[in-house]
Amino acid sequence: MSNKIETIDVNLHYGDFHALKDISLGIPENSVTALIGPSGCGKSTYLRLFNRMNDLIPETRITGKVLLDGENIYKIKANKIDALRRNVGMVFQKPNPFPKSIFENVAYGLRVNGITDKSFIEGQVEKTLHQAALWDEVKDKLKKSAFELSGGQQQRLCIARALAIEPSIILMDEPASALDPISTGKIEDLIFELKAQYTIVIVTHNMQQAGRVSDYTGFFYLGSLIEFGKTRKIFTNPSKQETENYISGRFG
Amino acid sequence: MTFPESNDRRKKIGQAVMFGLSKGISYGIVALLFLILFFIIKQGIGVISWEFLTAMPTDGMTKGGIFPAIIGTLYLVGGSMLFAFPVGVMAGIYVHEYAVSGPMKRFVNMMTNNLAGVPSIIFGLFGMALFVNQMGFGASILAGSLTLGLLALPIVIRTTEESLKSVDDTFRQASYALGGSKLYTIRKVVLPIALPNILTGLILAVGRVSGETAPILFTVAAYFLPRLPNSIMDQCMALPYHLYVISTSGTQIEASRPIAYGTAFVLVAIVLIVNILAALLRNYFGKKVKMN
Numbered sequence: 001m002s003n004k005i006e007t008i009d010v011n012l013h014y015g016d017f018h019a020l021k022d023i024s025l026g027i028p029e030n031s032v033t034a035l036i037g038p039s040g041c042g043k044s045t046y047l048r049l050f051n052r053m054n055d056l057i058p059e060t061r062i063t064g065k066v067l068l069d070g071e072n073i074y075k076i077k078a079n080k081i082d083a084l085r086r087n088v089g090m091v092f093q094k095p096n097p098f099p100k101s102i103f104e105n106v107a108y109g110l111r112v113n114g115i116t117d118k119s120f121i122e123g124q125v126e127k128t129l130h131q132a133a134l135w136d137e138v139k140d141k142l143k144k145s146a147f148e149l150s151g152g153q154q155q156r157l158c159i160a161r162a163l164a165i166e167p168s169i170i171l172m173d174e175p176a177s178a179l180d181p182i183s184t185g186k187i188e189d190l191i192f193e194l195k196a197q198y199t200i201v202i203v204t205h206n207m208q209q210a211g212r213v214s215d216y217t218g219f220f221y222l223g224s225l226i227e228f229g230k231t232r233k234i235f236t237n238p239s240k241q242e243t244e245n246y247i248s249g250r251f252g
Numbered sequence: 253m254t255f256p257e258s259n260d261r262r263k264k265i266g267q268a269v270m271f272g273l274s275k276g277i278s279y280g281i282v283a284l285l286f287l288i289l290f291f292i293i294k295q296g297i298g299v300i301s302w303e304f305l306t307a308m309p310t311d312g313m314t315k316g317g318i319f320p321a322i323i324g325t326l327y328l329v330g331g332s333m334l335f336a337f338p339v340g341v342m343a344g345i346y347v348h349e350y351a352v353s354g355p356m357k358r359f360v361n362m363m364t365n366n367l368a369g370v371p372s373i374i375f376g377l378f379g380m381a382l383f384v385n386q387m388g389f390g391a392s393i394l395a396g397s398l399t400l401g402l403l404a405l406p407i408v409i410r411t412t413e414e415s416l417k418s419v420d421d422t423f424r425q426a427s428y429a430l431g432g433s434k435l436y437t438i439r440k441v442v443l444p445i446a447l448p449n450i451l452t453g454l455i456l457a458v459g460r461v462s463g464e465t466a467p468i469l470f471t472v473a474a475y476f477l478p479r480l481p482n483s484i485m486d487q488c489m490a491l492p493y494h495l496y497v498i499s500t501s502g503t504q505i506e507a508s509r510p511i512a513y514g515t516a517f518v519l520v521a522i523v524l525i526v527n528i529l530a531a532l533l534r535n536y537f538g539k540k541v542k543m544n
Contacts, residue, residue: 051429058353082431090429096422098441109430112440158426165430 004029004199005050010064019045021223032191032200034214041220043203047171051088052081089162093174095154097146102138105146105157109165124164132160133190152183172202188213211235219243296517299510308478318515323480324488329462331397336404344412349438368406373466375403380470393484396472403467404457411453415446448538455530462523465492491519
């Protein structure tokens, strides 16, 4: 399988803080890659490289290469960043639907990118809500506020919102950490469904979750990538002592 | 381990004292407000009549109504908000959403705070120098509104900034992550969320502006003008100034005393009504943000 994303010797500094140290890693296409590690290890920062979300934080310096489909996304022109972000969807830790209707939340990405064809938008919203396994629960209340949904439904709505503009990569930053076990299960099922079409990178604090949903796992510690490989191998037979300590719960 | 029981008792007493004190003070403030309202209502309600609200002042402002002053105040409040609201909101958006943190932003913030601390009579003098004389508007509703608008500006800027600050950053990030530009994100996501709080700033500003005397003193207020203004280049009467005039410099201060209380009553009532209207508007938008 080819690598959808590849980073080569990436270093990232926030001011004086060296947040990512020489990270070289290839993320295979149409798979789920989990990034694990203790708080502050750099996994979320690493995730946010791929849609240039770190750009929003002042005094961020990045060196090395971040290749997406072979193109260095830190060398593209400023006016290509929106196109990059259309291609890389993102789901956040806390469900954060916009204060709009369920329909308008999913349609937002289309509207913001200049699509006005009403029937196309309607079709896309329905298709995407189906994909996010939310359609049956919301089809009668598309005009209702997204805030009326439960936390788990809101998070699936946020996934639908990301899917609506047909990205090829989906970044998930601890997408289930604010949800109950049943909602978490639904999100995980969804991730499993989606990987046929998308390359998914998920940051998680939950070891079992990483084990359940991912094909590949990367273990980060103090800004460095300690180990990367097939999830099964990382969890059953890690090659580094730190990885084993973390996974077996001895620290972190 | 044993802990001295006296300590628990002391904690309990200390807590009760502090709690009682803060409760007493807050009730005291409310009581004071009601006392003021009661005083004004008691003194003023007697002269309130349809005629008082709709007639021109007569007999050296000892009789008749205060209609031109009511209309004048409404014009001035409306005019100042027309100026201060868009300008203040835009400045607030710039400072919070666009300005890069650093010395320049700190400077702008500091100056906004300083502007809020400038005595209102200074605004009056400045308004006279700039709008009345320099720009040649003369003493007019336009000059007065602009002067009052300047006074309201820091309030609007501050509350806009605070409202934007309270919008969780993940909303912005979610919009950027979908390819949204900064402007689109502010217009479609950030402002709708912040709007109810921004309107609170408008309420505060209206309350402040409608009662100010000093800024209109040299820029618009007419001592006695028993007709309605013809245009925004015309002078007008205003409630706070009218109150000031008939309480201090009229020819028959004692005779116009009831009218003074009536004027105070109307002024307070207008501020109260505007506040209630704005609060309703704010609730409406708050709901709309959730429903939309």
